[in-house]
Amino acid sequence: MIKILLIEDDPKLKDKVTFLLEGIVGAVISTVTDFKAAAKTLTEHPDINLIVADYRSGNGKDVEVFQKLAVFIDTVVCVDDLSDAGATEGWNLTEKVERKSLATNLKQVIEKIAEKLESSEKLKFCRIKTSILLETSPLHADIYAKLSDVKYLKIFLQGDVFDKDDFKKYTEQKKIEYMYLREDSCQLFIHKYVYQIDEFIKNHQPPTPEQMSNMNMVAYESVQELTNVLGFNKDVQQLAKSHVQMTVQFMDKKPNLSRLLAKLKTQKGKYLADHSYLLSYIACGISTHLQWGSDTTFFKLSLASFLHDVAITDDKLAACNTIADAKSLGIGEKEMNLFRNHPTIAGDMVRKMSEIPPDVDAIISQHHELPDGKGFPRAIGANYISPLSTVFIVAHDMVRHIFFPPPEGFDLSTYLAGAQERFQHSNFRRVLTAAKKLDMPANE
Numbered sequence: 193m194i195k196i197l198l199i200e201d202d203p204k205l206k207d208k209v210t211f212l213l214e215g216i217v218g219a220v221i222s223t224v225t226d227f228k229a230a231a232k233t234l235t236e237h238p239d240i241n242l243i244v245a246d247y248r249s250g251n252g253k254d255v256e257v258f259q260k261l262a263v264f265i266d267t268v269v270c271v272d273d274l275s276d277a278g279a280t281e282g283w284n285l286t287e288k289v290e291r292k293s294l295a296t297n298l299k300q301v302i303e304k305i306a307e308k309l310e311s312s313e314k315l316k317f318c319r320i321k322t323s324i325l326l327e328t329s330p331l332h333a334d335i336y337a338k339l340s341d342v343k344y345l346k347i348f349l350q351g352d353v354f355d356k357d358d359f360k361k362y363t364e365q366k367k368i369e370y371m372y373l374r375e376d377s378c379q380l381f382i383h384k385y386v387y388q389i390d391e392f393i394k395n396h397q398p399p400t401p402e403q404m405s406n407m408n409m410v411a412y413e414s415v416q417e418l419t420n421v422l423g424f425n426k427d428v429q430q431l432a433k434s435h436v437q438m439t440v441q442f443m444d445k446k447p448n449l450s451r452l453l454a455k456l457k458t459q460k461g462k463y464l465a466d467h468s469y470l471l472s473y474i475a476c477g478i479s480t481h482l483q484w485g486s487d488t489t490f491f492k493l494s495l496a497s498f499l500h501d502v503a504i505t506d507d508k509l510a511a512c513n514t515i516a517d518a519k520s521l522g523i524g525e526k527e528m529n530l531f532r533n534h535p536t537i538a539g540d541m542v543r544k545m546s547e548i549p550p551d552v553d554a555i556i557s558q559h560h561e562l563p564d565g566k567g568f569p570r571a572i573g574a575n576y577i578s579p580l581s582t583v584f585i586v587a588h589d590m591v592r593h594i595f596f597p598p599p600e601g602f603d604l605s606t607y608l609a610g611a612q613e614r615f616q617h618s619n620f621r622r623v624l625t626a627a628k629k630l631d632m633p634a635n636e
């Protein structure tokens with residue numbers, strides 16, 4: 193369906209042109225005779241997607257005000273002379289039509305535009321963090337800004353360079369945190385991004401800690417969004433694997449958690465990405481102190497950290513540790529089911545990944561199980577929880593306490609004392625003893 197706003201100030205033509213446009217299949221027409229009325233209609237009907245402007249008079253100010261309102265809307269302007277550039281000034285011009293051929297041409301021109309609009313509305317778009325454009329530019333893909341749920345505006349053509357000035361302009365001045373790629377150009381974007389990560393690894397060129405946490409945020413959100421749009425296909429899997437490989441290669445295996453936490457606090461990111469990042473460090477730190485510190489173990493724990501909540505997109509839901517926590521959010525049955533099953537969904541996804549060590553799926557599907565059998569989704573109890581899952585469960589619990597500390601602040605020994613009560617099983621005790629050695633000063 194195409195919603196057209198017709199501005200026709202010639203009373204003799206008003207009904208005729210309206211009638212002409214009504215002949216377009218699927219068109220809904222609103223007709224006004226001046227710009228004040230046009231502005232009112234546009235405000236009341238923000239879903240109007242085409243303007244046809246045929247005016248000869250009008251207070252210049254009213255025209256300007258309206259043009260600003262309509263800056264992102266395709267417009268067909270009717271003119272006396274096609275070569276008169278002044279007649280179309282200020283419009284988001286899609287086409288101009290000569291008045292003398294209005295009766296024969298206008299309908300055809302609009303039918304073509306309607307066809308294009310309809311096909312672009314069917315296209316899926318994928319959201320990417322604006323900052324990643326700096327790393328992947330130039331991309332052989334058009335880049336869009338989102339105007340509404342169905343409308344995207346192309347702002348960079350394929351091959352355009354996106355530089356630091358563009359980054360400043362769009363993120364600082366226009367506050368555009370995300371840009372969009374068409375579904376069919378996502379593969380290209382992923383390949384470029386993976387290449388970038390592989391270069392870091394190959395050149396043994398560790399990113400700065402700021403770069404690392406930013407890259408984590410970008411990779412996390414990209415994998416989640418791409419999974420939503422494309423499914424967890426081979427390219428998306430490769431992106432997740434490459435990112436985790438880089439994290440493992442450059443991470444401090446005995447991390448100074450206070451420094452890391454300070455960084456996360458100033459960065460103020462999103463819980464989903466941040467908790468997965470911290471989780472990876474804590475889980476690997478604990479496994480180092482358990483003398484399980486091999487690269488394979490680090491990779492397993494880090495990949496599990498990165499993907500364990502991939503089925504959840506809501507930060508509040510991700511911050512829930514138990515079914516009761518999720519229920520207290522007052523969410524509907526559909527979301528509740530998603531929460532209950534998110535460990536299984538993510539575990540099944542990871543099981544399909546090629547060339548990854550075994551056990552990662554088990555860690556993920558067990559990440560909300562508890563030693564007393566009161567966890568979910570399977571309530572399996574300590575004897576059935578794998579050793580690496582035990583590390584992961586404790587690390588995950590600790591991360592939640594760090595992000596949601598008691599009023600007096602997070603304190604490792606106070607936390608561990610409480611955890612001893614909750615995790616009463618020898619396997620978990622062993623993990624808690626190792627966690628004591630983490631480098632995290634009291635009252636962080």
Ligand SMILES: [Fe+2]
Nearest residue numbers: 500501510588
């Ligand atoms: Fe989680």
Ligand SMILES: [Fe+2]
Nearest residue numbers: 500501559560
């Ligand atoms: Fe979870």
